[in-house]
Amino acid sequence: MAMTGVLRPGHAQLRVLDMEESVKFYTEVMGLVETGRDSQGRVYFKTRQERDHNSIILRETDRAGLDFFGFKVLDKATLDDFEQKLQAYGVKTERMPAGDLLETGERVRFVLPTGHTIELYAEKTDVGNGMGYYDPDVDVIDGPGIRPVRMDHALIYGGDIDGNLKLFTEVLGFSLVERVKLEDGETDLATWITCSAKAHDLAMVRHPEDGKLHHVSFLMESWEQVLRAADIMSRHRVSIDIGPTRHGITQGTTIYFFDPSGNRLETFCGGYQHYPDMHPITWSWEEVGRGVFYHNRQLNDAFLSVVS
Amino acid sequence: MATPTFNVLITDTGERYRCRSDQTVLAGMENLGRKGIPVGCRQGGCGVCKVAVLSGEYQAKVMNRDHISKEDEAAGRVLACRIRPSSDLEVQVLGSMKKNVCYVRKPAA
Structure with missing residues (x-):
């Protein structure tokens, strides 16, 4: 997809069990920058390199998981257009007022067939990456914490991933990049889709319970930076699920780990560019282990059953 | 002063391990290479x-x-990863990994 329409994942609101502990984790371990707090007690973060005001929002409650995942669209006319297309497709939409999320314009919110809340928005205040827009320097991303490049994508779990795929491709202009088939060779176990030229902007796995989060992912600059992230995780006794390793699917290098509330996060690097004229890649059930974890070539129990 | 440690008995398997009062019951088990929970x-x-x-x-x-x-x-009835012992404990396992691999939902017609 040319870079019009839906541009990229822009924000994820996560539920956490203890805000103080979580803020410490997202700043000191993840190396994100806190950019604000609102009257509801939500805390906002961005990576150092992101230009928009926020990409991760934390809300304290007694359950973990994903409240909603937002995509930025090109402009307000595009937002209005998608709202109409969603309604014409039979999807109920809701307008969230500007300012409900700090420094963020109106959002068009809808619920996926898998029960996840998705938002589209056109405006979020550009606070910059500290380097300016005139004769900038290269930012040397030093100092403590993992300090990823950006919040990059999410993997969600729910029942009707076929309905999700249809909605994203037919209404929102996404392309299918890769898929994994179940034993029957027909049913999708999982799909990876993009709205840009990335290997994935969103992924989905079929799961008996709707509305679940597998992980929110952060892009690193290099495989070496992924390994540095692993050192930081061990130094802070972060719960690591698996890795450092590589995915066969998307070919990205990866670590899966958990925040202090049990929300899975990923630091990853690499993967290839996908253009809408490219054939989707299909993985068989027999080779799914190599597809998900390319080096040890086995799915672990946690990949399919540990979600928040 | 040494951190107090306590015995944890997993009644399902009869396995016992020592868990420090500053470790979670789950971490204590994992650190000793034990299984059970x-x-x-x-x-x-x-x-x-x-x-x-x-x-x-x-x-x-x-x-x-x-x-x-x-x-x-x-x-x-609690999550073993969220509790730290302040005495010897006896625990029974309630949670289990759901085998979602077996789950196949028929695609919509």
Whole structure:
């Protein structure tokens, strides 16, 4: 997809069990920058390199998981257009007022067939990456914490991933990049889709319970930076699920780990560019282990059953 | 002064291990290379390490209400990753890894 329409994942609101502990984790371990707090007690973060005001929002409650995942669209006319297309497709939409999320314009919110809340928005205040827009320097991303490049994508779990795929491709202009088939060779176990030229902007796995989060992912600059992230995780006794390793699917290098509330996060690097004229890649059930974890070539129990 | 350690008995398997009072019941088991309680996110999100504490005292962090109701918590049904022992404990495993691999939902016609 040319870079019009839906541009990229822009924000994820996560539920956490203890805000103080979580803020410490997202700043000191993840190396994100806190950019604000609102009257509801939500805390906002961005990576150092992101230009928009926020990409991760934390809300304290007694359950973990994903409240909603937002995509930025090109402009307000595009937002209005998608709202109409969603309604014409039979999807109920809701307008969230500007300012409900700090420094963020109106959002068009809808619920996926898998029960996840998705938002589209056109405006979020550009606070910059500290380097300016005139004769900038290269930012040397030093100092403590993992300090990823950006919040990059999410993997969600729910029942009707076929309905999700249809909605994203037919209404929102996404392309299918890769898929994994179940034993029957027909049913999708999982799909990876993009709205840009990335290997994935969103992924989905079929799961008996709707509305679940597998992980929110952060892009690193290099495989070496992924390994540095692993050192930081061990130094802070972060719960690591698996890795450092590589995915066969998307070919990205990866670590899966958990925040202090049990929300899975990923630091990853690499993967290839996908253009809408490219054939989707299909993985068989027999080779799914190599597809998900390319080096040890086995799915672990946690990949399919540990979600928040 | 050394950190106090306590015995934890997993009644399902008869396995015992020593757990420091500054470790979670799940971390103590994992650090000794023992098995018995299923391990998921270790942070209270996924609920796979749910246990019933049959005897003993412990300190608990906030429990995720998707997995542990107030009634559960009052009755000693908790996540092993969110409790630290303050006496010897006997625990029974309640959580398990669901084998979602077996789950196939028919695509919509």
